[in-house]
Amino acid sequence: MTLPLAISRQKEIAQIISDAEAELRPNVERIRWEIGQDWTGDWAIFVRVVLSNAASRPRRLGQITHQIRTYLREKLRADDLGVIPYVNFRSQAETEDMPEKAWM
């Protein structure tokens, strides 16, 4: 099995994510990520973005998630790391209501 470059670049990825968290405040509370394989077996980076409750309101959600997705894709340059980026979102309230390790 050929491993993607992302595996050996995890420190770099962690720094990019940390910078993104700071850059995207106050809309973003935190970002979690992991490298794994998607349903087809392709290597992927799964990014989980916890939004502030204000940013999660229906009227703002569409624009904000689109902006964050685009921003993270540009910063991560996942192509160069040999992974497919998948970005998912939950609100702060949802992560409190439904605590899951992957999102905390």
Next chain:
Amino acid sequence: MAYHDELLEQATHLAGRDRTRPKQANLRRAVSTAYYALFHLLISEAVGYWRLKRQRSILARSFDHRKMRGVCNGCRSQMAELNGVTAAFVDLQQSRHLADYDNSKAWTRVEVMSEITTASKAFAMWRRVKSRAEAQDLLLSLFASDRR
């Protein structure tokens, strides 16, 4: 209203049901439906180029999820909108797979609404680029065995 537009509308309807405590069944169906909205949009656009209308539904059945995903995943266009459409397809297919087959995963409304937004933005981006040669070539490659 075209079928793919109806699907997108249905996904939004399902995600918005159960105001206080959304049911997982509705959220899962919403994710799956959002993916199928984009899937059918692209198929509809592709078969629309086939002149004999009565044969279009037969041609439509030849599209394969995995093949389409592979083409979309390999798309590197100069047009940001076309890349946006293909990235959305790959994204939504992964989510659809989880929604349909992984019962261990719980969905939230925000998670689902963001998936629907992805589909809806892909619709808008597609409409901006659909008349361009590169977009038309992409449609062909979605079902042709080889592009050249």
